Amino acid sequence: MTQNNTNKYAGFAIRFLALMVESMLFLLVHSLFWLYAASNSQNTAQLVYNIILYLMLILLPLGALDNLLLAPWLITRFGANIGKFITGLRVIDKNGHYLTFKRSFFRQVIGYKFSALLFGLGFLAIIRDPDKQGWHDKAVGSRVIKINNLWPVSLLIFILTSAAFVYTTSQAIQKFSKGPAINELIQYSESLKEEKKQDNKKTDNLLDISQPSGDYNKLYKEANDLYSNKQYVQAKEKARVILENAANNDTEKIGALDLLGYSNFQLGKTAEAKKYWLQILDIDGTNAPAYEALARAEFEQKNYKKAVSYARKAVKYEPDYAPNHYSLSLALFNDYQDKEAITEVKKALELDPDNKVYKETLDKIQSGQY
Amino acid sequence: MFNKNQMTTKQDNGSSESRFELPPYTPPDWTISELYERSWVIIKKFKVLWVFGMAAAGFGSSFSFDRLSNFDSKRFQEGMDKYFNTTPSPDTPNKISQVLGATSPDFYKNLLSLIPTSFYVLLGLEVLLLVITGIVITLISNSWSTASLIQAIQTALKGEKPTIGDSSEKAFSSIKPLVWLFFTPSLIFVLISIAVFGILAAGIALSGSIIKLVFILLLIITVLFWIYAAIMLTLSQIWSSRKVVLDKAPAFQSLKDGFEISKNKFWPMMLLGLVNTIMSGIVISIPVAVIAGFIFGGVVSFDNSSATGIALLGIGGILLLIFLLGFSLVGGILTAFKASVWTIAYNKIREKYDTK
Numbered sequence: 001m002t003q004n005n006t007n008k009y010a011g012f013a014i015r016f017l018a019l020m021v022e023s024m025l026f027l028l029v030h031s032l033f034w035l036y037a038a039s040n041s042q043n044t045a046q047l048v049y050n051i052i053l054y055l056m057l058i059l060l061p062l063g064a065l066d067n068l069l070l071a072p073w074l075i076t077r078f079g080a081n082i083g084k085f086i087t088g089l090r091v092i093d094k095n096g097h098y099l100t101f102k103r104s105f106f107r108q109v110i111g112y113k114f115s116a117l118l119f120g121l122g123f124l125a126i127i128r129d130p131d132k133q134g135w136h137d138k139a140v141g142s143r144v145i146k147i148n149n150l151w152p153v154s155l156l157i158f159i160l161t162s163a164a165f166v167y168t169t170s171q172a173i174q175k176f177s178k179g180p181a182i183n184e185l186i187q188y189s190e191s192l193k194e195e196k197k198q199d200n201k202k203t204d205n206l207l208d209i210s211q212p213s214g215d216y217n218k219l220y221k222e223a224n225d226l227y228s229n230k231q232y233v234q235a236k237e238k239a240r241v242i243l244e245n246a247a248n249n250d251t252e253k254i255g256a257l258d259l260l261g262y263s264n265f266q267l268g269k270t271a272e273a274k275k276y277w278l279q280i281l282d283i284d285g286t287n288a289p290a291y292e293a294l295a296r297a298e299f300e301q302k303n304y305k306k307a308v309s310y311a312r313k314a315v316k317y318e319p320d321y322a323p324n325h326y327s328l329s330l331a332l333f334n335d336y337q338d339k340e341a342i343t344e345v346k347k348a349l350e351l352d353p354d355n356k357v358y359k360e361t362l363d364k365i366q367s368g369q370y
Numbered sequence: 371m372f373n374k375n376q377m378t379t380k381q382d383n384g385s386s387e388s389r390f391e392l393p394p395y396t397p398p399d400w401t402i403s404e405l406y407e408r409s410w411v412i413i414k415k416f417k418v419l420w421v422f423g424m425a426a427a428g429f430g431s432s433f434s435f436d437r438l439s440n441f442d443s444k445r446f447q448e449g450m451d452k453y454f455n456t457t458p459s460p461d462t463p464n465k466i467s468q469v470l471g472a473t474s475p476d477f478y479k480n481l482l483s484l485i486p487t488s489f490y491v492l493l494g495l496e497v498l499l500l501v502i503t504g505i506v507i508t509l510i511s512n513s514w515s516t517a518s519l520i521q522a523i524q525t526a527l528k529g530e531k532p533t534i535g536d537s538s539e540k541a542f543s544s545i546k547p548l549v550w551l552f553f554t555p556s557l558i559f560v561l562i563s564i565a566v567f568g569i570l571a572a573g574i575a576l577s578g579s580i581i582k583l584v585f586i587l588l589l590i591i592t593v594l595f596w597i598y599a600a601i602m603l604t605l606s607q608i609w610s611s612r613k614v615v616l617d618k619a620p621a622f623q624s625l626k627d628g629f630e631i632s633k634n635k636f637w638p639m640m641l642l643g644l645v646n647t648i649m650s651g652i653v654i655s656i657p658v659a660v661i662a663g664f665i666f667g668g669v670v671s672f673d674n675s676s677a678t679g680i681a682l683l684g685i686g687g688i689l690l691l692i693f694l695l696g697f698s699l700v701g702g703i704l705t706a707f708k709a710s711v712w713t714i715a716y717n718k719i720r721e722k723y724d725t726k
Contacts, residue, residue, distance in 0.1 A: 135534055
């Protein structure tokens, strides 16, 4: 395409506007994805998934493809990239033709780097140059001309896209900061701190944990027998006696509390049961059976997220015990984390390969029957 | 009249016969002072050389969670009741966890294991592609900026005013051969070095005591040879790049000619290179020393007199800021100056050592 060379050369301000319009359009695409990611991250795993998706589909491709392919191709084909097109500018060579792809590529990739030297002096050179050429223009012999006076349209588009960008970004930040994923992260970091505290406490108190006494074993057996015969009220009372006599013996206390917890659970007093199991954790913060029991209790109360949290702790402190993995898989499945649920059922099966319930559960999840 | 080129002994019959002849006096191809003087003149006069100098110096399931309508929690309740043994075993309260100390990062492992493998593969491919593209673009931009700088210097040496457009236009045809020149010989050199040193290292590690000594000796000799080869490669590339840009010679031929020149002018080149390095060091280190002096003085005198300390630190800080802001400009000027020194030297020995 041959241009009339008396067309006016585009100055710094209008070229800057074209750059800002193009940048804002691309940023808007980014911010829309941020909003999508913030709205669809129900937990940390999903958040990580969305971040990787963002890197793969938006950040890397847009960043690379625009500079390396899209902009040079548009300038070769139409004489302008998106921003310049909207603003009514065209890039031409000294003969009035559009640039070849090689020159256009060089201008966009290497020429811009050249102009950006010394705090963008090459771009600022446009202001004083008689032909309004930056260093990148001089390097390839290009000029930027105005063919239509579209700067008001361009300015309007810039204002609208900026407003949309600010809105979507602020919405994304709001959704993320109030969403479940960040809560999970905060919970996890708090639980890490708690575990560290418990570990320290445990090392300090290691010598305090003593062996159960002979009386305790006898009483515990009696209580256990009552529990096995479904005499939960009596089992509870026996467990209370054990607890009163436990004094400073942590092992006996834990045993009694465990029994109290289960007895209350069987009597339908789940909240009460939870209190006893939590007391076990006060004594020993790494007691896996207590975590497993709490996971069951939360599951019963349909607090699946808490059930997942407790079940994970049980797995963490007793990773070779199959029921812990199975409890976790149930909690995960009900929390719509199917993939991880399948993983946990498989782990349970690895530890207990002959377990029919595990197999049945795995089959049903995989076949979509649940 | 005494002729320094000849010493003669007069015979009785008046004829003269030379006893010995000194070789004719050959002035050196260049003197460092001359190179520096000419370079300084053109660098001072033509600021566009600074710009190219800066460029040459500077130039890398879908998830759907709304499944309430499909989910039947009762089935799971059956499963739970079927398995969950609500009878606590006698051992349960005695299970005291043995876990002490730091815990393993299961949380992060779980997170990362949920991402499909294909995502990691695609992401890895994208990153690899970007890295390769970055390397190629860096090679091209380095070649272009070097070629443009040399062309601009040549124009300045002819007494004309160099411009960005003119120098860049002339440099375009030199990009491809320069990319080959900067990349291929260095790559081959690195690969050969890795192979040779690898073999020697393996020989030292795996062989017996006598043979080990042999390998160690070989290693020492190889290191010395490697240093010589690295220097020769660098020196060759200095000349060959000018040959490519100014004489439009093919890359491989230029490299051969560059090697020939380096062989013949080894020590003058080493001296010139050393002087350039010292000069660069002085130019950079003087402001650094001044700034360091202010800052150090400020810190030391802060204890005795906080006003003096603050004043010195303030001045040092401002100078440091100015230095950092102007560092790329100073670097560009130095690069242009050194390039101009080599270009002037090249012009003096052009075609003298061609292998054709």
